[in-house]
Amino acid sequence: MPQPDPDGLRYYQRDAVDAWDEFVSASAFTRQRRAVIISATGTGKTQMFCTVAMSWMKEGRGRVLILCHRDHLVEQVTERLIEMYGYRVGIEQAEASSDGEEIVVGSIMSVTQPGRLDRLDREGGFTLIITDEGHHYTAPSYRRPLDRWKDAYALGVTATPDRGDEEALGKIFDETIFIYGIEQAVHEGWLVNVVRRGAIIDEIDLSGVKTVAGDFAIGQLDIAMLKAAEGVAKSTLKYAGDRKGIIFTPGVKTAHYLAERLNALQPGCAVSIDAKTPKIERRHIYASFRKGEVRYLVNCMIATEGFDVPHASFIGMARPTKSRSLYAQMSGRGTRPLPGTVDHTPGRDEILARRHAIAASDKPDVLLLDFAGNHGKHDLVHPVDILGGNFSDVERKKAKEKMVDGVDSDVIQMLESARLELMAFAREAKSVVHATIEEFDPFRASGSSSFHLSQVRMSGGPSITGAQHVMLEANGYMAKELEGMTKKSASSLISKVKDRERRGLCNVRQQRRLSEFGIDRKELLKVTTGNAAKACKYTWQKKVKQEVDVNIVRQLLQGSNG
Numbered sequence: 001m002p003q004p005d006p007d008g009l010r011y012y013q014r015d016a017v018d019a020w021d022e023f024v025s026a027s028a029f030t031r032q033r034r035a036v037i038i039s040a041t042g043t044g045k046t047q048m049f050c051t052v053a054m055s056w057m058k059e060g061r062g063r064v065l066i067l068c069h070r071d072h073l074v075e076q077v078t079e080r081l082i083e084m085y086g087y088r089v090g091i092e093q094a095e096a097s098s099d100g101e102e103i104v105v106g107s108i109m110s111v112t113q114p115g116r117l118d119r120l121d122r123e124g125g126f127t128l129i130i131t132d133e134g135h136h137y138t139a140p141s142y143r144r145p146l147d148r149w150k151d152a153y154a155l156g157v158t159a160t161p162d163r164g165d166e167e168a169l170g171k172i173f174d175e176t177i178f179i180y181g182i183e184q185a186v187h188e189g190w191l192v193n194v195v196r197r198g199a200i201i202d203e204i205d206l207s208g209v210k211t212v213a214g215d216f217a218i219g220q221l222d223i224a225m226l227k228a229a230e231g232v233a234k235s236t237l238k239y240a241g242d243r244k245g246i247i248f249t250p251g252v253k254t255a256h257y258l259a260e261r262l263n264a265l266q267p268g269c270a271v272s273i274d275a276k277t278p279k280i281e282r283r284h285i286y287a288s289f290r291k292g293e294v295r296y297l298v299n300c301m302i303a304t305e306g307f308d309v310p311h312a313s314f315i316g317m318a319r320p321t322k323s324r325s326l327y328a329q330m331s332g333r334g335t336r337p338l339p340g341t342v343d344h345t346p347g348r349d350e351i352l353a354r355r356h357a358i359a360a361s362d363k364p365d366v367l368l369l370d371f372a373g374n375h376g377k378h379d380l381v382h383p384v385d386i387l388g389g390n391f392s393d394v395e396r397k398k399a400k401e402k403m404v405d406g407v408d409s410d411v412i413q414m415l416e417s418a419r420l421e422l423m424a425f426a427r428e429a430k431s432v433v434h435a436t437i438e439e440f441d442p443f444r445a446s447g448s449s450s451f452h453l454s455q456v457r458m459s460g461g462p463s464i465t466g467a468q469h470v471m472l473e474a475n476g477y478m479a480k481e482l483e484g485m486t487k488k489s490a491s492s493l494i495s496k497v498k499d500r501e502r503r504g505l506c507n508v509r510q511q512r513r514l515s516e517f518g519i520d521r522k523e524l525l526k527v528t529t530g531n532a533a534k535a536c537k538y539t540w541q542k543k544v545k546q547e548v549d550v551n552i553v554r555q556l557l558q559g560s561n562g
Contacts, residue, residue: 004346007051008084010190011348012039012180016048017055019177020155027153032174034146036156040182041332042191042308045157046080049130052155054085057102062127065120066105067145069133076308077132078105092116100124112144125149131156143172159332160325182328182335183387186412189342189354191335192313193365193412196383197239198405201231204373206320215323222251225318229254232318232371233261236296237269239369244289245314247298248330252276255300258318262296270296277302310336313363317370320380327381334366351518367408383411390516392478395419416545423540464490472497476509506532513539517550519557527557 005014016037023035039045053064068074074093081089081103090098092106097116100123110116120126129145129152146154156173159182185191205227209220225232236247249255252274259272271285271294282302289297290309296316297309315334321327341361345353358364368383384403388396398418403409468490469482475497482490500507510532511524517539524532535556542548 013048016178023177034154034173035175035177036173037178039180040185041159042336049157056128064103064128065126066130067108074107129154160328181389188351195365195408196368197408198370199235201228203228225254229258240314243314244295245312247316248319250319252300255298259298272298274300314367328386338363387411391415
């Protein structure tokens with residue numbers, strides 16, 4: 001039986017911390033000092049970077065600055081550090097100032113004030129800067145601490161790396177060292193499954209709402225959704241049932257009016273909150289919501305980051321958006337399982353036990369209620385876009401088509417069903433449907449540990465050639481995986497692909513398919529093409545993914561009849 005982690009980390013959290021340690025060790029040769037960890041909302045990013053901060057301090061590497069995007073995150077991180085280690089922590093927030101502590105937690109709006117930066121610099125500065133919600137730090141004002149202490153190491157932690165303005169994190173960070181996506185976390189039993197229901201509200205008309213910086217103009221969107229508040233309120237009460245949860249709106253007017261209409265239809269069921277709600281009143285509202293005294297928390301962009309309410313099993317998307325990162329932040333507020341559901345099964349090999357525990361709990365899934373209108377065609381973000389990272393564009397489109405408004409749809413099940421249908425069609429047509437896996441590492445799939453996909457994407461030099469692109473796609477790599485790859489990296493990858501082919505070892509397409517069933521890619525590196533083909537054929541014969549017996553898959557990979 002595996003020994004408990006000394007820092008109380010889950011296995012993937014330990015993998016993330018180890019990846020940071022490896023990055024720091026390699027920095028003597030690479031001269032890279034800034035890295036980012038991407039991990040889905042609800043997977044414990046705070047635990048990860050607090051462990052990094054404490055290890056850095058204990059090893060005598062210097063002072064640590066932890067930057068938070070919102071005031072309540074400063075409190076949350078400070079409490080976690082004290083809870084984990086009982087260590088004194090400095091605070092830079094509003095009137096609170098640090099006093100030379102080795103670890104300082106600060107609000108980005110406070111720390112970036114010139115006077116504070118000067119004082120912190122005089123106190124000795126920092127050798128490590130950790131940025132929570134690191135996707136914000138591409139903005140010039142947010143980069144001031146990083147620019148002030150240029151020689152410091154920097155670790156960014158985020159659940160949503162893609163920004164509406166498409167500004168790459170690669171401009172700030174040298175390497176993405178760890179990725180743990182929402183679909184993987186759901187599959188491995190750390191987050192609950194996602195069920196989507198679409199509610200058509202005739203009053204929602206987005207045809208006149210302009211797009212600014214990649215998303216709807218907030219003022220116009222608020223007016224549009226305000227007109228539909230009655231329909232949103234009635235649909236919420238109709239479809240959410242007894243579920244408790246959070247409703248997101250684009251503006252303050254819609255938030256307060258929607259709560260008013262909900263309470264008119266069902267007295268005392270809703271409360272609204274916005275950025276101007278006094279801090280004391282806000283804490284009282286949060287406490288009432290957490291206790292279950294209020295069913296719906298209607299908010300305007302307050303509960304999007306760092307707001308942990310595991311008992312929320314309903315998310316109302318009354319804030320249409322074109323931003324994948326914003327949609328992921330909102331939906332992520334409901335994906336945590338209830339406390340105590342899965343923590344007693346921490347092992348890598350206990351996936352089924354965790355999933356069964358979630359299924360048997362009082363919160364087996366989270367309902368995402370999408371409100372849409374018949375007027376104005378827009379490319380809105382959909383749950384399929386958030387959970388479909390391991391699926392191709394064609395598969396995601398097919399899954400969306402399979403979903404019927406007004407009917408609950410298991411998002412992952414719809415994606416898998418779409419994949420099976422397309423694969424069946426592809427086999428009949430003697431063609432191949434490529435499955436996109438954002439986290440799939442082409443170098444590791446080829447048996448190399450000296451490269452990492454993120455390094456490939458951020459490295460310099462001439463870009464991949466058209467001929468190289470065609471050859472790698474023909475061998476199972478996806479266009480998205482090849483984005484940003486250099487000519488030199490592509491040449492190295494092609495050499496490794498040819499070497500595996502000569503040795504009769506399984507290809508990338510087979511590895512991709514089998515890794516979906518929990519088969520470690522390290523196990524697949526030495527599997528022959530023939531055995532992998534038998535295992536893949538067995539998985540295709542099953543109607544749904546849950547029917548696949550992983551033990552039989554392993555037997556087929558080893559050459560037995562299963």
